[in-house]
Amino acid sequence: MARAPKPSGQNRPSFDSRLGRRTGNRVTRQRLLVVCGTKVTERDYVRGLKSSVRNPAVSVKILEHPKAPSQVVSHTVKLLASAADEYDRAWCVFDVDEFTDIDQTVTEADHHGIGIALSNPCFELWLLLHFADHRGHAPSYAHLVPHLDKHAPGGYSKTRLDFRLYENTWPEAVRRAKGLAPEGDEPKVNPSTGMWQLALAIGGPAGYDQPADLGN
Numbered sequence: 001m002a003r004a005p006k007p008s009g010q011n012r013p014s015f016d017s018r019l020g021r022r023t024g025n026r027v028t029r030q031r032l033l034v035v036c037g038t039k040v041t042e043r044d045y046v047r048g049l050k051s052s053v054r055n056p057a058v059s060v061k062i063l064e065h066p067k068a069p070s071q072v073v074s075h076t077v078k079l080l081a082s083a084a085d086e087y088d089r090a091w092c093v094f095d096v097d098e099f100t101d102i103d104q105t106v107t108e109a110d111h112h113g114i115g116i117a118l119s120n121p122c123f124e125l126w127l128l129l130h131f132a133d134h135r136g137h138a139p140s141y142a143h144l145v146p147h148l149d150k151h152a153p154g155g156y157s158k159t160r161l162d163f164r165l166y167e168n169t170w171p172e173a174v175r176r177a178k179g180l181a182p183e184g185d186e187p188k189v190n191p192s193t194g195m196w197q198l199a200l201a202i203g204g205p206a207g208y209d210q211p212a213d214l215g216n
Helices: 015-019 041-053 069-083 102-111 123-128 141-149 170-178 195-207 211-215
Strands: 021-023 026-028 030-036 058-064 089-095 115-120
Touching: 030 041, 030 069, 030 195, 041 058, 041 123, 041 195, 058 195, 069 089, 069 102, 089 195, 102 115, 115 123, 115 195, 123 141, 123 195, 170 195
Parallel strands: 030 058, 030 089, 089 115
Antiparallel strands: 021 026
């Protein structure tokens, strides 16, 4: 029987849940499944973050399913149904772009307790927030790339993401992203991104000098 899903991605997991499950005095790992809606960029970023922070309180399995957001969520639902007790929480990573079924997709994910790390208009906004507090309307991927080019040696490339460019500033990206939109409003607010929630789920206090910041 499939494990009952954890709380919805529309509500931020508690601080204790991000640190792991406690059994007596022992902290066991929070087991995360992350399904990315592209083949390369998001997957390579999440892999890089996982390797960089080396958070002992979480384990992360990363899969890619390069389809429309609704298909990413449906695929994740199927994975959870067949995984029994393998994961404590699942996340889907995808963009608004020009998809027209985002609201229904988020509702479906919420129904199954799947967290959504959604970027509006695209994941490149999250990357840019590592370097700058970008608050101006971003109509498309093409609008954001020139801004990223300024910070990536040789220019930004979706197919060659070097996490070393981002590993020291992801906590700052979290702070900037939190200021763009209330949790859950990312589909309606441009620019905005919910990637900060997934970053905290993976990184926890490992990326912070003051862990108390995670609860604010």
